[in-house]
Amino acid sequence: MIDEVRSQRLSWRRLRALTVKETRQLLRDRSNLMVGLFLPFVLILVFGYGLSFDIKNAPVAIVSQDTSPTAQDVLAGFYLSPYFTVTQLHSMPEAQRLMRAGKVEAIVYLQSDFSRRLAAGDASIQVLVNGVDANRARVLEGFAQGAISQWNVKRTAAGQNTALPGPAVQLETRLWFNEANTSTHFLVPGLIVLIMTLNGALLTSLVMAREWERGTLESLFVTPINTGELIASKLIPYFGVGLAGLAMCLLAGKFLFFVPIRGSLLLIVLISMLYLLVSLSLGLLISAATKNQFLASQIALIVSFLPALMLSGFIFDLRSVPVIVRAISTVLPPTYYVEALQTLFLAGNVPGLLIKDTAVLLTAAVILFVLIRINTRKQLV
Numbered sequence: 001m002i003d004e005v006r007s008q009r010l011s012w013r014r015l016r017a018l019t020v021k022e023t024r025q026l027l028r029d030r031s032n033l034m035v036g037l038f039l040p041f042v043l044i045l046v047f048g049y050g051l052s053f054d055i056k057n058a059p060v061a062i063v064s065q066d067t068s069p070t071a072q073d074v075l076a077g078f079y080l081s082p083y084f085t086v087t088q089l090h091s092m093p094e095a096q097r098l099m100r101a102g103k104v105e106a107i108v109y110l111q112s113d114f115s116r117r118l119a120a121g122d123a124s125i126q127v128l129v130n131g132v133d134a135n136r137a138r139v140l141e142g143f144a145q146g147a148i149s150q151w152n153v154k155r156t157a158a159g160q161n162t163a164l165p166g167p168a169v170q171l172e173t174r175l176w177f178n179e180a181n182t183s184t185h186f187l188v189p190g191l192i193v194l195i196m197t198l199n200g201a202l203l204t205s206l207v208m209a210r211e212w213e214r215g216t217l218e219s220l221f222v223t224p225i226n227t228g229e230l231i232a233s234k235l236i237p238y239f240g241v242g243l244a245g246l247a248m249c250l251l252a253g254k255f256l257f258f259v260p261i262r263g264s265l266l267l268i269v270l271i272s273m274l275y276l277l278v279s280l281s282l283g284l285l286i287s288a289a290t291k292n293q294f295l296a297s298q299i300a301l302i303v304s305f306l307p308a309l310m311l312s313g314f315i316f317d318l319r320s321v322p323v324i325v326r327a328i329s330t331v332l333p334p335t336y337y338v339e340a341l342q343t344l345f346l347a348g349n350v351p352g353l354l355i356k357d358t359a360v361l362l363t364a365a366v367i368l369f370v371l372i373r374i375n376t377r378k379q380l381v
Contacts, residue, residue, distance in 0.1 A: 055139055057085045057319060061095040061104040064088075065112040074118075074125070074169060077147030078108060084143070096128075099176060100350050102343065105130045106140055124170040131175030132346050133186045136317060141173050177262075177346040185260070188253045189341035190314035193334055194305070195249055196272060199242040200279025201286070201304035205296040207234050208287035208376070231372055235280050242276040253345075263344030267354065271344075274361045275337040279304065281368035288375040308334035336360045 062078060064071055078084050087104065089095045095107045107128040117123040127144050131137040148169050178185050250268070253259040261268070283300055290296045309315065311325065312334035318326050329335045340357040343350050 055083055055136065055143070055317070058083055058106070058140055058143075059087065059104045059319075060084045060106045060108060061087050061089050061098055062108045062110075063090070063092050063095050064108075064110040064114075066110050066114040068115045070115050070118060071110055074114075074148070074151045075108070075110070077150040078144075081143065081147050083140075084147070099128065099130060100347055101352055102130075102339070102347075102350075105136075106144065108144070118169065122170075124172050126172045126174070128174050128176055131178035132342055133183070133317070135183060137175055137178070144173070145171050184257050185346060186342070188249075188257050188259045189345045190312075190338055192246070192249045192253070192272070192341060193275075193312065193314060193338050194308055195245055196242060196276050196337070197279050197304050197308040197334065199245045200238070200276055201283035201300045202297065203241070204234065204238050204280050204283030205286045205300035206293050207238075208284060209291055209293045209296045210287075212291040213293060227373055227376055231284065231369070231376060234284055235277075238280055239276060242280065243273070246272050246276070259345055261345055262348040264349055267349065268341065268344050271337070271340050271354070271358060271361065274358065274365060275333060278333045278361055278365045278368060281365060281372060285368055285372050285375060288372060307332050311335070312338045314338050333361055333364045 060078060062075060064075060079086050087098075089098075092107070092109060095104065095109075098104045099107060109126040109128070111117075111126075114123055114125075125148060127141070129137045129140050129144075148171050152169060246269070250265075254261065282304055286299050286303070287296045290299060307329075311318075311329045311332060313329065314334075318329050318335070321329075336357040340354055343353050
């Protein structure tokens with residue numbers, strides 16, 4: 001009995017000593033502390049503020065060729081709805097241009113004979129909805145129906161349409177850019193963004209760090225190679241891997257998921273190459289700055305893959321998130337790559353959007369390359 005008690009005490013003493021040792025090692029290793037404390041903090045902020053399935057202030061263009069008070073009364077449901085931000089326009093071509101540019105998500109159109117047809121009991125309102133995101137399009141269609149239903153209910157309650165067999169105003173809805181009304185057309189361009197991010201940042205985030213850990217980078221410092229050649233030699237192989245992945249994604253999207261490509265295939269490839277360069281450079285910068293493979297992989301996950309998934313507009317509409325999250329998304333390259341791919345796949349060549357997206361990606365690539373050169377000095381540190 002005494003030996004058993006003594007053995008138990010020794011066991012607890014060993015456990016305490018080992019626990020103290022591991023705690024001290026944990027406190028000395030900042031990478032473990034970052035994963036254990038900083039990562040949960042970042043994730044709760046990203047998921048808490050960045051995830052939102054709510055639709056608020058969706059931009060809608062109203063084109064009414066009927067200026068009568070009755071027509072304006074019917075449209076009041078759109079102006080007063082918290083789900084819409086209404087822009088009054090005078091022509092359908094202007095509204096369609098804004099729809100193609102992604103500045104409005106729906107167009108509400110009243111013909112010039114709306115009041116006359118309303119008196120006859122067969123009035124209708126045409127609603128064109130951006131169907132790129134099929135689920136969001138269905139929700140917007142439901143909100144539009146609700147806005148019209150409010151007027152129908154008021155008219156019925158006032159006893160003005162007791163002689164009419166049904167609702168006074170009908171809604172005619174059409175989907176743009178996604179006539180099949182399938183979410184696959186919306187998801188595939190976004191998945192290409194995630195795959196390009198994985199092939200870029202997560203792979204190259206280990207390159208320089210591995211060299212530092214193995215001590216092979218010091219050997220390169222005594223050779224005539226310069227910093228630019230060293231960086232290029234790290235990027236070129238993974239650039240080739242990324243292009244191969246892009247080719248497989250495009251083939252799968254076209255022949256397996258039947259996603260239409262309404263824009264220029266050459267532009268898709270060129271913009272994808274530019275984003276791949278951005279993603280590769282980001283991973284290489286992380287690798288050069290941390291010099292630790294484990295820490296580099298964790299940082300790459302936080303600053304590249306998660307933002308590409310959560311804050312790029314791929315899954316959640318950025319107009320529905322808080323202003324600070326929206327501001328963060330405006331400096332993230334994946335946001336512009338998602339916008340460019342969805343536009344080229346589903347809407348076609350929209351010069352204004354594509355020029356802006358290309359300029360942002362090119363600027364990001366230049367800045368990252370400069371930062372890599374600064375962090376990759378040909379000297380021992």
